[in-house]
Amino acid sequence: MTYLLTGYANLDDGRARQRTVTRSWIADISEEVEHPPIPIGLNEMTVPRTMIILSFVTVLMIILSSVWLGLAALSFQGELENLFPDDGVSEADLKNDGRWAWELDLLFDTCESRLGDWDWPESLAEQDDYFLYPGELRCDWEHQGNGDRASIVVYNRGNSTIDLILEIVGGGVEFTNEGSYNLLLNGLEGNSTEIIEISLTEDITEKDFTVTATHVEFNPVSMVNLDVHLFKGPDERDIHITDGNNVQVHYILWDADTGEQLDEGDLPVTGGDDNRYIKGFGWAVIGLDIGQDRGLAPGVDTGTTHTVLLPPPIAYGNSEGHELENTWLRFEVKIDRAVV
Numbered sequence: 001m002t003y004l005l006t007g008y009a010n011l012d013d014g015r016a017r018q019r020t021v022t023r024s025w026i027a028d029i030s031e032e033v034e035h036p037p038i039p040i041g042l043n044e045m046t047v048p049r050t051m052i053i054l055s056f057v058t059v060l061m062i063i064l065s066s067v068w069l070g071l072a073a074l075s076f077q078g079e080l081e082n083l084f085p086d087d088g089v090s091e092a093d094l095k096n097d098g099r100w101a102w103e104l105d106l107l108f109d110t111c112e113s114r115l116g117d118w119d120w121p122e123s124l125a126e127q128d129d130y131f132l133y134p135g136e137l138r139c140d141w142e143h144q145g146n147g148d149r150a151s152i153v154v155y156n157r158g159n160s161t162i163d164l165i166l167e168i169v170g171g172g173v174e175f176t177n178e179g180s181y182n183l184l185l186n187g188l189e190g191n192s193t194e195i196i197e198i199s200l201t202e203d204i205t206e207k208d209f210t211v212t213a214t215h216v217e218f219n220p221v222s223m224v225n226l227d228v229h230l231f232k233g234p235d236e237r238d239i240h241i242t243d244g245n246n247v248q249v250h251y252i253l254w255d256a257d258t259g260e261q262l263d264e265g266d267l268p269v270t271g272g273d274d275n276r277y278i279k280g281f282g283w284a285v286i287g288l289d290i291g292q293d294r295g296l297a298p299g300v301d302t303g304t305t306h307t308v309l310l311p312p313p314i315a316y317g318n319s320e321g322h323e324l325e326n327t328w329l330r331f332e333v334k335i336d337r338a339v340v
Helices: 040-083 279-284
Strands: 002-010 016-024 102-106 111-113 137-143 149-156 162-169 173-175 182-188 192-200 206-215 224-232 246-255 261-270 305-310 329-338
Touching (some): 192 279, 261 279, 279 305
Antiparallel strands (some): 111 137
């Protein structure tokens, strides 16, 4: 910084003359360097512009995210519509005389009224009704050890294709192919039948459980129930026949209404869907039991027997003109040999 010093000198003529002396004082740098000007544009304009840019980017990201989520939601909705197409079916379309159009049955001849609110028909074949049974069923299942099997039958007695959620309530039993207590039965066509294998997952002495079937669109008000009383039989076995097993059986066939014996013999059968026979016969062998000898030891009989009741939809009901088209069949089935 430079300072200006002023003084006076005596001249010869007696007049005083002002003298100015210039010198450097203290600072050796310019004022601009020592006190640089503040860049006002940075403090007052740059920060707001940066915030504006960041806000714009944020808004853009939110918009893009919203668009992406919207497309994902539309895709998911489309998948749901493909899985459960809206065919315009109403609750009224799925009911008849106050009952839902599907029925549940355990493929043993051990069933009765679930709540005791209906009587067994005097003639099953002569029923002139929309349903096979007058109401819901309660059935007994005698098992021969952990891993034993049985068959659940789902009859769609209506004309509409239905999607059902099946659930086993009570534990200790599961849908065999699913390995779960829940199963989605999708696209069961009108007047058709599906048979599903269930299996015991615990060594149970006695208990009760329930199988429910509920329409996916009218859940839970559309629930149909099947109660099962499960108990252990006196003779436990090691081998339990399941879907796909090949066995040799002895059978006796009766008319369920008249008690007339219609047939008897020995047949090879594949558990489950066996196209050589009526639908119910292949599923009738599910849950038969035999010892480790598999029936191959001479003079040793370790096979079990059970009796099944087959309504026309899983007997000869689809064979138009057959003499047994409307007949309910009762089969006694005994396993003689299981293929290794």
